[in-house]
Amino acid sequence: MGREKEKEKPSEKALNLLRSRLTDPNFIFRPLSDYPDSNYSKLKFIISTSVTEACNNSILLLGPRGSGKVAVLELVLSDLLQQYPEGISVIRLNGLLHSDDNCALKEIARQLCVEHQLLFSKVASFDDNSQFIIAMLRECGLAHKTIIFVLDEFDFFAQGKQRLLYSLLDAMQSVNSQAVVIGVSCRLDVDQLLEKRVRSRFSHRKLLFLSPSKEDTERFMEHILSLPVDSNIPHNYAAEFNGRLKKIFSDDRFKELINTYLSFNFTIGHLVRFLFQAVSYMDLDVGFLSLENFKTALSSNQRQPKLECIRDCSILELYMLVCMKRLEVKEQNSYNFYTVMTEYKTIHDSSQTSDNYAANVCLRAFEHLLQRQLINFIDNRGHNQSVEFRPVKLLISSAELHQGLKSYHQCPAILLKKMDR
Amino acid sequence: MDMEGSPQVTRRTTRSCAVSSNDVESTKPSESYKPTLNDLAFGKQPFGLEDLLSRFPCRRTQILEFLRLLGPLNSPLFPVLVYGGPSTGKTSVTLQVFRHLNRPFIYSSCVTCYSPRILFESMLNQLLFHRKDSKHSYSSVKRCERPSDFVNYLREALENVISSLKGNSGKSNSKMSGRPDGTMVYLVFDNLECVRYWDKSSTILPFLFNLYDILKMPEVGLIFISNISPDMYYLNIGYVEPIPLYFLNYTEDDLRHIFMVNQTNRKLYASFLDVVLRPFCRVTRRVDELAAALSSLFKKYCEPLSDKEVAPNEEMKRKLFSQIRPHISSALNETFQVRSQPLLGAEANKTKKTNSSKMSGILEDFDKIDFHMSTSAKYLLISAFLASRNPATLDASLFDSTGVSDSRKRKRKASEKSMDQKEMAEQELHMKGPGTFPLERLLAIFQCITSLAEDSLDEEESRELTTEGSSRGLMSDVLLQLSSLCNANFIIKGGSCPLEGSTRYRTAVSEDLALKVARSLKFPLSKYLYRR
Numbered sequence: 033m034g035r036e037k038e039k040e041k042p043s044e045k046a047l048n049l050l051r052s053r054l055t056d057p058n059f060i061f062r063p064l065s066d067y068p069d070s071n072y073s074k075l076k077f078i079i080s081t082s083v084t085e086a087c088n089n090s091i092l093l094l095g096p097r098g099s100g101k102v103a104v105l106e107l108v109l110s111d112l113l114q115q116y117p118e119g120i121s122v123i124r125l126n127g128l129l130h131s132d133d134n135c136a137l138k139e140i141a142r143q144l145c146v147e148h149q150l151l152f153s154k155v156a157s158f159d160d161n162s163q164f165i166i167a168m169l170r171e172c173g174l175a176h177k178t179i180i181f182v183l184d185e186f187d188f189f190a191q192g193k194q195r196l197l198y199s200l201l202d203a204m205q206s207v208n209s210q211a212v213v214i215g216v217s218c219r220l221d222v223d224q225l226l227e228k229r230v231r232s233r234f235s236h237r238k239l240l241f242l243s244p245s246k247e248d249t250e251r252f253m254e255h256i257l258s259l260p261v262d263s264n265i266p267h268n269y270a271a272e273f274n275g276r277l278k279k280i281f282s283d284d285r286f287k288e289l290i291n292t293y294l295s296f297n298f299t300i301g302h303l304v305r306f307l308f309q310a311v312s313y314m315d316l317d318v319g320f321l322s323l324e325n326f327k328t329a330l331s332s333n334q335r336q337p338k339l340e341c342i343r344d345c346s347i348l349e350l351y352m353l354v355c356m357k358r359l360e361v362k363e364q365n366s367y368n369f370y371t372v373m374t375e376y377k378t379i380h381d382s383s384q385t386s387d388n389y390a391a392n393v394c395l396r397a398f399e400h401l402l403q404r405q406l407i408n409f410i411d412n413r414g415h416n417q418s419v420e421f422r423p424v425k426l427l428i429s430s431a432e433l434h435q436g437l438k439s440y441h442q443c444p445a446i447l448l449k450k451m452d453r
Numbered sequence: 454m455d456m457e458g459s460p461q462v463t464r465r466t467t468r469s470c471a472v473s474s475n476d477v478e479s480t481k482p483s484e485s486y487k488p489t490l491n492d493l494a495f496g497k498q499p500f501g502l503e504d505l506l507s508r509f510p511c512r513r514t515q516i517l518e519f520l521r522l523l524g525p526l527n528s529p530l531f532p533v534l535v536y537g538g539p540s541t542g543k544t545s546v547t548l549q550v551f552r553h554l555n556r557p558f559i560y561s562s563c564v565t566c567y568s569p570r571i572l573f574e575s576m577l578n579q580l581l582f583h584r585k586d587s588k589h590s591y592s593s594v595k596r597c598e599r600p601s602d603f604v605n606y607l608r609e610a611l612e613n614v615i616s617s618l619k620g621n622s623g624k625s626n627s628k629m630s631g632r633p634d635g636t637m638v639y640l641v642f643d644n645l646e647c648v649r650y651w652d653k654s655s656t657i658l659p660f661l662f663n664l665y666d667i668l669k670m671p672e673v674g675l676i677f678i679s680n681i682s683p684d685m686y687y688l689n690i691g692y693v694e695p696i697p698l699y700f701l702n703y704t705e706d707d708l709r710h711i712f713m714v715n716q717t718n719r720k721l722y723a724s725f726l727d728v729v730l731r732p733f734c735r736v737t738r739r740v741d742e743l744a745a746a747l748s749s750l751f752k753k754y755c756e757p758l759s760d761k762e763v764a765p766n767e768e769m770k771r772k773l774f775s776q777i778r779p780h781i782s783s784a785l786n787e788t789f790q791v792r793s794q795p796l797l798g799a800e801a802n803k804t805k806k807t808n809s810s811k812m813s814g815i816l817e818d819f820d821k822i823d824f825h826m827s828t829s830a831k832y833l834l835i836s837a838f839l840a841s842r843n844p845a846t847l848d849a850s851l852f853d854s855t856g857v858s859d860s861r862k863r864k865r866k867a868s869e870k871s872m873d874q875k876e877m878a879e880q881e882l883h884m885k886g887p888g889t890f891p892l893e894r895l896l897a898i899f900q901c902i903t904s905l906a907e908d909s910l911d912e913e914e915s916r917e918l919t920t921e922g923s924s925r926g927l928m929s930d931v932l933l934q935l936s937s938l939c940n941a942n943f944i945i946k947g948g949s950c951p952l953e954g955s956t957r958y959r960t961a962v963s964e965d966l967a968l969k970v971a972r973s974l975k976f977p978l979s980k981y982l983y984r985r
Binding site for chain 1: 518521522524525527528529530531537538539599600601604605656659660663666667671680681682683684685690691692693696697698699701702704734735736737738739742785786787788789790880883884885886887942945946947959961963965
């Protein structure tokens, strides 16, 4: 492997570098946070003041998925840990995993033990854990050490009785402690979900993470995708790569492409995944990014799954779908396999087609449609009926079905005729 | 932090086990295999790109795209979702790509791991190199039910594996020693659509999709394989979607290409495919179903040929075509049937007879049921069918003691309004399906039918059956037969009656099957069926 590394092409090195950059949230959000007015600086100010002034605090970070809330928070925390190595201890909880109070307390106790090199017992009860946590809070308060609680997916903690939130916030107020509670959530109204007693103990600080402006986005893309001049990539290759990249960025078609993508997925997280796809499609023999890569990435993101499903169906399955559509048009809102079969037989009686198959074959086609989720049972609990009698509904609209039939290769004309009526 | 050892499970001993425990101990315990780091790779000799592409004839674009997304060695990636219809090669392509790249991966399917606990434990077993064997009573290395525990164990296990991989990569060429390449570990989740039907799917599905963000380890790659498109995974908390990779269904040309692989006589098979592929593709385009249907048809196609190796010319092709043509339509109607073995032999015997009986031979097979059932089970099946189809009020008239069974409905001239009403009623019947009946009604009908049957049997034969305790002898079997019919899904347990609280049953067989069963018993079923 060592021998092969030297023969690595510069394009491969560039590909590796770009891919690792795009998957590293620290690298992505640091340039966006360099402004004095950014969320990064605000957050850093809030947390560092509570550390230095030894007071409690709470804050909510809100924004859509992929806007970098946790990434910016991690940047702030890593900077602060460098600044005050003994003054901060971080506890991370996630609402998906720890929404149950027992789990959450156990996890907090475990992380505290790891941090302070204590032995953690798995069989400690809920009361033991909560007493331990309160004791730790008091001790850290006396030692002027701030404990920062990061609660990811905060809306999950706000479900149910909110015992954990209440006990944390209450402990912060009553015990002589220094703690900061940071909630991170995608729901912009998550503070409305809090109970009255919790909300009164929660400071109403919120930081909104919005998507950057267009100019910032363009600057960001150029920064991310340009190869650095001082790395182990040959200088002339890097210069040519960056030159071609600039040309692509100034191209109108590229601007249109990016606008199309960003009109649906406007967060940095989505943009980064799009760029990752485009970079992966780079042809290593050519060695440079081209507009085609971006176009392919865009088309793989703009999928029409139902139309793809229709294109994958066989002709018999299309017959079943058209029969169900006709039954819906006849105002029969619930239908099962037998009613669909009667409709199928009437179609064949009225126009002698070659696709007249037996009931067991049609039943298998029906089951294929169920598997592909083009149709679905109306209620999932009807397991005391066999498949042929359970009512189903169509999961595809008539416009999509129409479009799918039109684009189907060698679709029988009769199906289109029946759909049109 | 104290580590939990493998949990000790106490085993209950049955009587026979305790008696023969001496024999068990005397057998030597087989050497159990201890998995190591090298087991994370595919295990067989890796091959080159051209080999990979030639194994999957029509999947070139998808394989290249997948390789590009996975990237060069040690390059991090975002989660990838491979989706497409069933039997399009998603799982096999994924596994063979990992064999080609020789990178370490662990694989778990959500069909075999049907609950979160089994899924978590299977993944931890693979990462901690634990194999379930009899020494530890087939238990997993760690007991793990909750996602929070799983994340902690997973992180630990992954860090250990990655550090040992890093240690390995510093050493010499790994291709000789069968060691996997690189320092990244890939987690493959297959059949993701099954997770939607789990009890805890509302927490597990978002957990799996957000696992990449929760773990925050760049050396871990996640790959999901699913049968349904990504828009069917709607979660109300949202998630950043994985990168989609679509495996579209094969077109007719692709299917022809695939079926021609590994054929000994290519020209003969090509002429066969020219004839049959198009009609069969109208029914289904799945490779596995087509392969099963075409293989038996091909045997029939080759029958008149004495020499199977010859390449057919135009005249021979026309002759073969005219010979196979009548069989195609009947074969289409049994595309999805998988015959049991004895009938295949019987069919082969039948087709050696004259041409005229060929069609009737096939029709005869339709009339026979191809599984075994005891006589009382058959009667039970028929009684269940009658109980579901007929309304309860008619039982007295249909099954009176004299055995007279024709209905005494007066035939009135059907007016148009009553015809419409009949149609509506029939449609309602079709929508509702077969009705439910309590156990007592089933047993009553069963007794009536079997007593009729016994009367009609020959006296000599019936002496063995209709002895004094025989109807009572049949009775003791009946409840056992009923439970086996329920387990085989011939009879379904419906909901319980709201007034009495006793369970009700419902038949699950179609009219065709009931007629076949009745025909095998020579029971006049149509006389007892109530037709509106």
